[in-house]
Amino acid sequence: MPLNKLSWMIGGPQGSGINRSAEVFARACIRNGLHVFSNIEYHSNIMGRHSFYRVRVNDKRIRSHVDSVDLLLALDEETLLGDVDSPYPTHRGHVHEIAPGGGVILDSALGVSEEQIGRDEVQVFAIPYADLLKEGVSRAGLEYNSRRHDIMRNIVSVAASFALVDMDTSVIVDILRQQLPARRAHLVEVNARVVEATTQFVKDEFGTDFGFTLESLARDSDRMIIRGADAVGLGKLYAGCSFQTYYPIAPATEESEFLETVQTQFPITILQAEDEIACINMAVGAAHGGARAATSTAGPGFSMMCEGLGFAAMTEAPGPVVCLYQRGGPSTGLPTRHSQGDLKFALNPGHGDFPHIVVAPGDIQESFEFTFKAFNYGDKYQMPVIVLLDRVLANSFWAVDEISVDGLVADRGELFSENGAANGGAPYKRHAVTESGVSPRSIPGEPGGLFVTTSDEHTDSGKISEGIENRLAQMDKRMRKLDLMAAETPAADKWTLHGPEQADATLVSWGSTKGAIIDAMRVLDEDLGIKVNFLQIRLMRPFPAEDIAKVLDEANKLILIEDNYSGQLGELIREKTGIDIESKVLKYDGRPISQNEVEEGVAEAARVGPVRLVMSHP
Amino acid sequence: MAVAELKRPDFKVDVRPDWCPGCGDFGILNAIRQALANMRLEPHNVAVVSGIGCSGKTPHYIGTYGFHTLHGRALPFATGIKLANRELTVIAVGGDGDGYGIGAGYFVNTGRRNLDFTYIVFNNGVYGLTKGQASPTLVRGEQTKSMSEAAIQDGINPIGLAISSGYTFVARGYAMDPRGLAKLIVDAVRHRGTSFIDVLQPCPVYNDKQTVEWYMGRDREDKQRRVYQLIEEGFDPVVRDPSNVDEIVQKKQIALAKSYEWGDRIPIGVLFQIDMPTFEDGLDLRRPDGSKGAIMKQAAPYQDFSSVLGRFR
Incomplete structure (x- = not known):
């Protein structure tokens, strides 16, 4: 049975605490020496609409999600079966995504029967949440009060999940002890009793029925769980950025919020401005004033910043650094969903010919490193620099061993x-x-x-x-x-050819798809017999056309992978090199490409030849 | 060279303004230079920031650091440069279209922040550089000579807007009174917080209504000037006790009432002034002791962020 490999998902209405549950679950896993990748999908809504959080766990480093679910934790019926009966159905739930042999944890009070779930090969674990809460609270010597104690439903969820996969649940309490503020420290005890009651119930009731097991492994480092937005923020601090403006917008806000939490410790001013035009012009002013200045936004805000970018370039401002977190467009589009649809826009952000730099990191370390380098570029070449990020990079929790500052030297030009x-x-x-x-x-x-x-x-x-x-x-x-x-x-900053020099097919991509592609490469080679390498392009302007043409000319089959409709990097490559990558694996449903979608797309493209494949797993 | 070094800077430069003869901009330019000289500021510690339009060219004619930015964006730029280096004296200038039309959002929000800088608006009721269209201050029913019909949009009241937006120094000046205006600018620059001066000025080419002659009252039977100094009437704009909300409201009310005085009598001078914490004060309260008054341009790279990493583990 599967050991140390699990695709876990928690779903429920927005505002019901699924983020908290998932983050505790993910942290508990890395505390126990495992690797995780976790990403959330949510609606542009404060409370009530369906959202879900995936945590993929593995004993090896992973950088992406897979579409199948091994253990689904459903806080409501919609998570199981969707909203197909509503006047405007949007999804059909997650039961159909559960892998054979997988399981569902649900609150027995939901009253959902196994017939309704309708999957014989899926195990259903009904948990009496209310009883376990009452039991835990009473063991802590307190009187149960639903208003005060129902928030611990999250902890029941995490503890039940851990107990099913036979993982040590005490780490959950350790994490709460660390995370709860001092004034809530007394809650650790009652949470500990709830964990205990839940663990005992699951062990008694289900034993080792669930075939998936996670073990605690020796930790080789004090592993971190971090989002791209945090890594960008750290890159700014390390670069000596002292001025950041922002206007609230998904999915860029997390970075500025992170910086706001550290503004008392570091010499940085964070200013929430009245709109993105103010943001960019304040940043240009601060850059001319001598500060290392930055602003962060998403596509709609970036649209407003265009005049400021041309202005910065025209007046030869040293920067600013503009972090563009892509989301699903056009217009307001899919505010909380993922996309790589702004590459060509970032390359042409305004009227007239003007110089600027566009760089696209693909993971946590690169987000940190190229944010740092972006300030050097701005100072040395006196032009605005766009760091192109996206929702998956920004908001997913990635497990990393360290943030490396090796070789990073500040240069003010x-x-x-x-x-x-x-x-x-x-x-x-x-x-x-x-x-x-x-x-x-x-x-x-x-x-x-x-x-x-x-x-x-x-x-x-x-x-x-x-x-x-x-x-x-x-x-x-x-x-x-x-x-x-x-x-x-250096060429190493502009692009990287991952994998063997010679391959059956060369995958070409950029940005956050790097995670899914790197994870898929080994499976493609070992399980599907397709030897691939992967050309990751980071520097989009000035585009390293000669280098890229050389790599592409020497390649066998070429397959483009992008999370957008038109294959924008493919268009850029064609514009700059004349090379047309005919096989495209594209995804533009607002969700990031998964490891299995890379595998499926590449296998299909390799089999049938030039083809445009659109990936989606509704 | 030695002679030049001994001379007090007059903030003049060797560039001839390309404004039209008789333009009110000249009076404002002279008043700004005079004010800077009177304050004995060092040219390298002053930055003049402008928007777009005839007034936008002002920084080219003053011997300081100068930034001729985008239409309507002088205030955000000035905010950025001031926060990068608080030791700079920052003066933002722009026209009425620039500040109250395309830049209206920044005009309002700059009032909320109270950074320590000065904003001077050249208000002539028209878009001069684009050949005389109505600006946001031209009142309903007016028709200047390049307009094919009278205005059917009303004019805004910049003083009222400034007072309700939170500016802590609100004044009106008159371009054809450079000495009085220079004094007003000195007071504005010395004010701690965002100071705002709406300067009435003629556009001799496109505004054939509010002309110099009109401001001087030449069309009136009694030939009395329309423009008068508030101080001559004993007007008191200063809030004595900034913790007294009643006093603030009362002072704002009388300033607002005065700002609507128009036609035969047009008041100029300081309409409202209060001493309030600046944005910079707010930042200092957030900072660890060591970096109060930090000049952000001096922030060093290689900030040690290891203390932050704990939250990710």
Whole structure:
């Protein structure tokens, strides 16, 4: 029977505490030495609509989810069977996703029968939540009060899950002890009794009926469970970012909220502005003012920021760094759902030709590292930098052993200072035309470095000019900085070829699909006999066209994998290299591609040849 | 060189404004330069930030750091640069279309924050640079010469909007009185918090209603100037006790009433002033002792975040 491999899911109405349950479950697993990947799916709604949380557990490192569920924890009937009877059905529940041999935990008070569930090969574990709560509360010497104690239903859920897979439940209490604030410390005891009562009930009633087992493994490190949004925030702190603006928007807000929780410890100002136009212009102002400045948003907010990006590029601001967390568009779209649909938008965010940098990290370490590097890019090349992220990267909980700062060196670029002025007394020119395109920048407050700059086309000294020669000189020098960036950036930052150099098929992708692809590669090779490698592209502008063309030319079959409708990276590759990747595995239903969808898509594309496959598991 | 160093900076530069002859912008420009000189500020510690329009060109004509930004966005930019370096004296300037039309949201929200900087609006009732369309301050029924019909949208009251948005220094100036305006600007810059001055100015090319002659009352039978100084009437705009809500409301009410005075008598001067905690004060309260008044441009990289990692384990 399956050992140390489990796809666990908890579902229920939004606001019913499923996040808390899932996070405690995931943390408990990593405490016991296992790896997890967990991601949530929820509606744009505060309370009541169906949401669910997956935690995939494994003894090896994992970076993605799978569509099948081994153990489903249902807090309501809708989680089991969906809302098919409602006037506007949206889903058919999760029972059909349960793997043969899997199980369902449900509250016996729901009154759902095994017939309704209708899966003979699925075990049903009915748990009397209310009785166990009462039992636990009374063991703690207290009187049961539904208002006060029903919040511990979460703990019943987690304890029942752990007991079924024969995992030590005491770790749950350890986590609560660590997480509960001091004023709630007295609740640890009653939670501990509820865990005890639940564990005892499950052991007595079901024994070892459930075939899945998780063992506690020796921990090789103090493993963390962290979201991309947190990693980006840490990258900003480490880079010395001291100014961040935001306007609340899913799924970008978590990053700013994280930074708000640490603003008393670090020299950083977080400003919640009135809209995204204010956000970008404040950040541009702070960047010109000498701060390492940033803002974070999602697609709709980014749409509003466009004029500010052109402005930053035109005035050669050092940055700002703009983190764009993609979600399902167009328009308001799918506010809480995933997408990689903004790549081409991020590459063309505004009117006129202007330079900017777009980089797309694919996991936690890269989110940290490339956020840090984005500030260097901004300072060195004096242009805005977009860090392209997405909902899965931002909001999923990833287990990682560490955040590595190896090799990260801050570089604030060429600065003007009066003391070191090499201009022999000539007036300082903020936009001096140089061979590299970079003009040493002065920061307000610097004596002798006075300058005026403008969003109008301007001369080397920042005066408005519509002159022809000047226009050519300034346009050329601004754009030349992109060549410099391309020349100075190591190929390892721009792209990575994962896996063997020679393969039957080369998978081409970017961003958070990296997790599902890396996880699928071994299965494709070992179980399906398809030897693949994976070209992950990070630097989208300036695009490393020559390198990419070389890799693609040497490859056998090419298969593009993206979480969007049109295969936007494929279009970019075709634009820059002339190479058309005909086989596409695409997903745009608002949910991230899973490991098994990568396997299915790649196997099919490898079998039938050029094909456009759309993945979805409703 | 030596002579120049001894000279007090006059904030003049060797660039000729391309404004039209008779434009009110000249008076405001001179008043800003005069105010900066009178305060003996060092040019490298001043940043002038502007939006787009004729007034947007102002930073090009003042010898300080200057940022000619986007239409309506001078205030967010000024907010960012001020928070990056609190030691800078920041003055944002812009037109009435820039500040009350496309930038209206930023005008309101800047009032909420009370950062320590100054905002000066060049208010002439028209969009000059785009050839004379009605601005958000042109009142209903007015028809300036390039408009094909009279306005059917009403004009906003900038003073009333500023008072209700929370500005802690609210004043009205007049462009053709550069000496009085310079003094007003000095008071505004010295005020601790966001100071706002709505400056009435003629647009000699496109606004043929509110002309210099009109402000001077030449069309009136008694030939009396329309513009008068509030202080001459003994008007007291200052809240003495900022903890007294009744006093604040009362001072705001009389300021609002004054702001609606228009036509034959137009008051200028400070309409409302209160000493309130600034945004920077709020930030300092959040900070650990060591970094109060932090100049964010000096924040160093390699912040040790290991203490934060515990929450992820």
